[in-house]
Amino acid sequence: MTGPRPVVLSGPSGAGKSTLLKMLLKDYGNVFGFSVSHTTRQPRVGEVNGKEYHFVTRDQMQQEIDAGQFIEHAEFSGNMYGTSKAAVQAVQARNQICILDIDLQGVKNIKKTDLNPIYISVQVPSIEVLEKRLRDRQTESEESLLKRLNAARIDMELSNEPGLFDLIIINNDLEKAYSELKEILAEEIQKIQESKKS
Numbered sequence: 400m401t402g403p404r405p406v407v408l409s410g411p412s413g414a415g416k417s418t419l420l421k422m423l424l425k426d427y428g429n430v431f432g433f434s435v436s437h438t439t440r441q442p443r444v445g446e447v448n449g450k451e452y453h454f455v456t457r458d459q460m461q462q463e464i465d466a467g468q469f470i471e472h473a474e475f476s477g478n479m480y481g482t483s484k485a486a487v488q489a490v491q492a493r494n495q496i497c498i499l500d501i502d503l504q505g506v507k508n509i510k511k512t513d514l515n516p517i518y519i520s521v522q523v524p525s526i527e528v529l530e531k532r533l534r535d536r537q538t539e540s541e542e543s544l545l546k547r548l549n550a551a552r553i554d555m556e557l558s559n560e561p562g563l564f565d566l567i568i569i570n571n572d573l574e575k576a577y578s579e580l581k582e583i584l585a586e587e588i589q590k591i592q593e594s595k596k597s
C-alpha cells in the first residue's frame with residue numbers, strides 16, 4: 400500500500416471513536432479520508448449506505464472475503480465487519496490520510512499486514528461511563544448493549560498490552576481528547592498540507 404501513513408482508531412464501542420474522527424474530518428476535510436468498512440449489521444437511523452458503511456449480507460461479505468478483497472475482517476457483537484482493500488486504496492488515491500475505525504481483532508490482523516498505520520486506542524474512564532454513553536446514544540437493543548459491554552471489558556483489559564498502541568487516549572473531556580489526537584497526528588497533517596500546496 401502506498402501514500403501517507405494511515406491512522407487506526409480502536410477502542411470499545413461507545414468510547415467516542417466516530418465522534419473524534421468526525422471532528423478531524425470536519426476540521427481537516429482535505430487531509431483525512433474515512434475508510435468505509437463493510438458490515439452485516441442493520442443501518443442505524445441516519446446512516447447512509449456507502450458513507451458510514453457498506454451494508455451487505457453475510458453471503459455477499461463472505462464471498463468478497465473468499466475472493467481476497469479484504470485487508471482484515473472480524474465478527475463483533477453478532478455481526479461481521481471488515482476493511483476492504485478498495486476502501487483504503489480509494490482514500491490513498493486522493494493523497495489523504497486514511498482513518499480506519501476498527502475493533503481490537505482488526506488491530507491484531509492489521510499488524511500482520513504491511514499497512515503500517517499509527518495505532519490509537521480511544522478508551523473511557525470506566526465501564527459505567529461507557530454504559531451511560533451507549534444507553535444515551537439509543538442505538539442498541541438491550542441484547543446488543545450487553546454484548547458490547549462484554550466486548551468492552553475485554554478491550555479495556557487487552558489494549559494495555561505494551562507496544563500494541565502508539566497512543567491511548569482516555570476520552571473523558573472531549574476537547575482534551577481531541578487535542579491529544581491532533582497532537583500525535585500533527586506531523587502527518589503538516590506533511591500532507593505541504594504536499595498539497597506544491
Ligand SMILES: Nc1ncnc2c1ncn2[C@@H]1O[C@H](COP(=O)(O)OP(=O)(O)OP(=O)(O)O)[C@@H](O)[C@H]1O
Binds near residue numbers: 410413417533573
Ligand atoms: N467525551 C465525551 N463525553 C461525553 N459523551 C461523549 C464523549 N465522547 C463521545 N460521547 C458520546 O458518546 C456516544 C458514543 O460515541 P461514539 O458513537 O463516537 O462512539 P464509538 O466509539 O464510535 O462507538 P462505536 O464503536 O459503537 O461506533 C455518542 O453519543 C457521543 O456523542
Ligand SMILES: Nc1nc2c(ncn2[C@@H]2O[C@H](COP(=O)(O)O)[C@@H](O)[C@H]2O)c(=O)[nH]1
Binds near residue numbers: 411475482504
Ligand atoms: N475489525 C473491524 N472492526 C470494525 C470495522 N468497522 C467497524 N468496526 C468496529 O465494530 C464495532 C462496532 O461498530 P458499530 O458501528 O456497529 O457501532 C466498533 O468497535 C468498530 O470499531 C472493520 O472494518 N473491521
